[in-house]
Amino acid sequence: IEIPLAYYPTPIRFSVAFYTIRILGIAASAVVLVVMVHEITTLYVRLIQALRGQRREREARQVTGDAVAASIAHEVKQPLTAIITTADAGSFFLDRDVPDLDRVREALARIAADGHRAGEVIENIRASFRNEVRNRTLVDINELIRDALLLEQDDLSKHKILVQVEPSHHLPQVRANRVQLQQVLLNLIANAIASMAAREQPRTLHLASSTHDDEVMVSIADTGAGVGAQNGERIFSPHFTTRPEGMGMGLSICRYIVEAHEGRLWFAPNMPQGAIFYFTLGAEARDDPTERHAAPEAS
Helix, strand or coil, rough: CHHHHCCCCCCCCCHHHHHHHHHHHHHHHHHHHHHHHHHHHHHHHHHHHHHHHHHHHHHHHHHHHHHHHHHHHHHHHHHHHHHHHHHHHHHHCCCCCCCCHHHHHHHHHHHHHHHHHHHHHHHHHHHHHCCCCCCCEEEHHHHHHHHHHHHHHHHHHCCCCCEECCCCCCCCEEEEHHHHHHHHHHHHHHHHHHHHHHCCCCCCCEEEEEECCCEEEEECCCCCCCCCCCHHHHHHHHCCCCCCCCCCCHHHHHHHHHHCCCCCEEEEEECCCCEEEEEEEECCCCCCCCCCCCCCCCC
């Protein structure tokens, strides 16, 4: 536009064409300047966002690493404690005047089983943080409850806790990872034992299984200290614990596993004292559709 105006109609100073050329030059320079400032600002904004994203990614990796380490330490503690206890018992049977070889063989078998369980726990924790679905098979919840109580038998006897089991005899199976569900039961039972260990009698642990609609529900009730109202949902948060020796990962892992199986985990007060933890899982098949039990409302 400037070039034609400089030669047509007549290149006269201080004419309309003269001023138009200069106005257009100022306008063009202003447009170029504004565009350059906008582009530079956009580049700096993108650079800051990229740096913040990298920082968040590093923090997320660090948090995930800490969570994996804490989870492994928390979950492996149970089988390692069982291995140590069983090894001490085996040594005791060997040190007798007449060694009880049958009890020693039994102790060694339990040590081997706990060792394999520790390896499976580590592998399943790694799979959980990779969001993988591993080794899901049909699981009998009642059988899983019996196995978990058998693994916690020593602690239950040590603290003189009365165990009451109320299984549903027509309970459908669930499709789940057996080791992960066993982790959930062991964590909830261990928490109940710890809650009751510091209190006087009565110490009662009540486990029940039932069905509701298309779900299998398991409840673990204790007569321990219970859960304070001020804690509420905080007890399911990572690293939150009410015990000085606790790591605050057990309930967080339990909820993660249950929700990964498309279930729910919650708690309610157990009157007159204690707490009841419930979790539900989708049923694979129903043996007896007439058996329905009302499930308590999730808090």
